[in-house]
Amino acid sequence: MKKLKANNLRAIVILGVVLVIAVGYFNLVGIGNLSDFGWGLISTICPLGFVETLLASKLLIPRAVISFFAVVAIVIVLGRVFCAWVCPVPLLQRWFPGSRKQQEKRIAEALPDAEALPAATEALPDAEALPAVDLLDEPSGDLPVQAALMPAETKLKLKSAAKPKLKGAAKPNNFKLDSRHVVLGGALLSTAIFGFPVFCLVCPVGLTFASVLFLMRLFAFGETTWTILVFPLVLVLELVFFRKWCKTICPLGALMSLISGLNKTFRPSIDNSRCIKTAQGVNCSACSAVCAENIDIRNPKTSQSSLNNCTKCRNCSDICPAHAISFPFLKGKQKTED
Amino acid sequence: MGAAEESSALSRRSFAFAAGGAAVMLGLGTLKFVPTRPICRPPGGQDEDSFLGACLRCERCREICPQNVIVPAHLEQGILNVRTPTMNFKEGWCDFCEEANAGIPLCEGVCPTKALRLVPDFKPEEVVIGKAVINRNWCLGWLLKGCKKCFEVCPYEAIEMEQLEGLGNYNNSDYQRPHVIEDKCNGCGLCENRCPSMMNSSLTEGATDRAITVHAVTIQGD
Ligand code: SF4
Ligand code: SF4
Ligand code: SF4
Ligand code: SF4
Ligand code: SF4
Numbered sequence: 001m002k003k004l005k006a007n008n009l010r011a012i013v014i015l016g017v018v019l020v021i022a023v024g025y026f027n028l029v030g031i032g033n034l035s036d037f038g039w040g041l042i043s044t045i046c047p048l049g050f051v052e053t054l055l056a057s058k059l060l061i062p063r064a065v066i067s068f069f070a071v072v073a074i075v076i077v078l079g080r081v082f083c084a085w086v087c088p089v090p091l092l093q094r095w096f097p098g099s100r101k102q103q104e105k106r107i108a109e110a111l112p113d114a115e116a117l118p119a120a121t122e123a124l125p126d127a128e129a130l131p132a133v134d135l136l137d138e139p140s141g142d143l144p145v146q147a148a149l150m151p152a153e154t155k156l157k158l159k160s161a162a163k164p165k166l167k168g169a170a171k172p173n174n175f176k177l178d179s180r181h182v183v184l185g186g187a188l189l190s191t192a193i194f195g196f197p198v199f200c201l202v203c204p205v206g207l208t209f210a211s212v213l214f215l216m217r218l219f220a221f222g223e224t225t226w227t228i229l230v231f232p233l234v235l236v237l238e239l240v241f242f243r244k245w246c247k248t249i250c251p252l253g254a255l256m257s258l259i260s261g262l263n264k265t266f267r268p269s270i271d272n273s274r275c276i277k278t279a280q281g282v283n284c285s286a287c288s289a290v291c292a293e294n295i296d297i298r299n300p301k302t303s304q305s306s307l308n309n310c311t312k313c314r315n316c317s318d319i320c321p322a323h324a325i326s327f328p329f330l331k332g333k334q335k336t337e338d
Numbered sequence: 339m340g341a342a343e344e345s346s347a348l349s350r351r352s353f354a355f356a357a358g359g360a361a362v363m364l365g366l367g368t369l370k371f372v373p374t375r376p377i378c379r380p381p382g383g384q385d386e387d388s389f390l391g392a393c394l395r396c397e398r399c400r401e402i403c404p405q406n407v408i409v410p411a412h413l414e415q416g417i418l419n420v421r422t423p424t425m426n427f428k429e430g431w432c433d434f435c436e437e438a439n440a441g442i443p444l445c446e447g448v449c450p451t452k453a454l455r456l457v458p459d460f461k462p463e464e465v466v467i468g469k470a471v472i473n474r475n476w477c478l479g480w481l482l483k484g485c486k487k488c489f490e491v492c493p494y495e496a497i498e499m500e501q502l503e504g505l506g507n508y509n510n511s512d513y514q515r516p517h518v519i520e521d522k523c524n525g526c527g528l529c530e531n532r533c534p535s536m537m538n539s540s541l542t543e544g545a546t547d548r549a550i551t552v553h554a555v556t557i558q559g560d
Contacts, residue, residue, distance in 0.1 A: 190366065
């Protein structure tokens with residue numbers, strides 16, 4: 001089976017983040033964890049934590065606002081990159097027994113037969129010769145949250161571009177309400193009512209880092225607390241009961257996918273002339289089978305999940321037997337990476 | 339789950355996740371009403387309601403404290419408090435960063451959401467982290483063993499020694515016992531930090547904690 005190169009690289013990056021934060025726990029610099037990570041006054045803030053504390057405390061803290069917009073800027077440039085390259089949750093899930101086998105099976109079924117493949121890839125044109133087609137020509141949908149976050153000129157562009165949609169053409173798949181958005185709404189409502197960041201109590205990212213912290217304190221200071229047992233247990237239960245936590249529950253992912261509607265850079269771009277399914281009709285659907293977010297990047301318009309959910313994990317481009325998928329900085333300017 | 343059915347609205351399955359998830363979120367909110375004993379917060383975190391509303395549990399205050407007095411609260415101290423900063427005066431005490439940062443609290447400065455918030459020219463005497471309380475059964479002074487450590491170390495002169503009438507002379511600490519002057523104590527924790535009642539040889543029988551401990555006094559609301 002094809003190796004997913006980025007898979008291992010991502011694991012290294014995520015473990016590196018955990019390591020840096022764990023070392024930070026025990027010195028006097030105060031870099032914090034993913035809730036707020038930084039040096040002195042410069043930091044990134046968990047966007048969900050920011051909105052929650054804003055609702056709960058009803059206080060607009062300029063520094064927190066700046067940190068929040070830094071995160072918004074990152075999401076605009078890199079999309080939901082946090083979910084593939086920083087968040088420990090998908091990595092933990094990958095370590096669950098059986099999950100890797102399942103994925104491998106799914107991919108094996110989606111790849112073309114061993115006989116069909118060589119013939120199809122041989123017929124491929126030169127990688128450099130053809131321009132890439134962007135998957136999503138339409139701009140982002142007219143979501144209120146997105147609109148509020150957008151500069152005025154983008155809004156104007158959106159307005160004019162949104163018109164053809166009304167003429168009954170295929171609706172661009174930019175935003176889809178799913179259960180995560182409702183959970184997000186519930187978390188924010190509850191936070192506003194009860195006055196404390198409610199989701200933080202059960203956030204698997206927070207639980208992971210808390211477990212690391214309390215475990216380290218157990219060994220360093222002999223500090224015993226039920227937290228050391230309860231937190232990892234809750235974490236494991238969440239991830240076992242909700243194998244699809246990221247796709248169905250996570251309000252943090254949902255919030256970021258609302259912002260990533262503005263993301264135009266480094267989007268997966270499929271070269272239709274290279275794709276052996278589109279160009280030659282070979283029976284292949286490896287890219288959508290490998291996508292943890294259920295995005296069918298060949299057909300973004302009818303895909304179950306919107307391209308906003310792309311976490312730039314690069315699994316699709318790794319798995320594609322025809323090397324038809326790349327992540328160019330902007331559409332048109334295709335750069336062959338790797 | 340047909341693609342067509344999925345494409346318009348929420349499918350039945352994801353509706354279940356949505357409704358369930360949102361309900362759990364609202365349910366979790368009610369944990370606020372689980373009664374918990376107040377715990378000591380770093381300077382500026384004394385208004386418990388607004389503190390809990392703003393604290394992200396980012397741990398930056400704890401990491402930066404030069405006196406290592408801030409520790410993460412445990413589950414035993416309340417579900418809502420887990421991982422929020424609290425004070426452990428066995429580990430250290432709060433000098434308001436006098437030594438490390440010329441009296442400008444580093445924890446308050448690093449807090450991103452201002453869960454810890456002090457007025458610009460606050461006076462340490464007015465920031466009440468807690469109040470020291472003496473356990474008269476455990477205190478070596480009260481057991482007439484001549485200890486007056488807390489009296490000696492208190493930076494705010496919040497401890498006074500009571501001379502026992504008819505016993506010894508004024509300078510003989512064997513016949514004195516300490517009292518906390520509540521109005522002067524701001525809960526800095528130095529007395530608890532230095533109190534010898536639980537240390538090696540001087541352990542008082544039956545004691546489970548130091549003889550002088552700082553207890554939180556929280557303000558609710560603004
Ligand atoms: S969706 Fe949530 S849990 Fe999943 S990777 Fe993103 S932030 Fe982490
Ligand atoms: S003021 Fe300084 S010494 Fe006191 S708790 Fe904060 S960081 Fe620690
Ligand atoms: S720095 Fe502020 S937000 Fe972070 S843990 Fe401390 S009190 Fe909470
Ligand atoms: S906590 Fe102890 S040392 Fe600090 S002001 Fe109160 S009595 Fe004095
Ligand atoms: S330091 Fe402790 S034992 Fe000594 S007098 Fe004060 S409270 Fe009592």
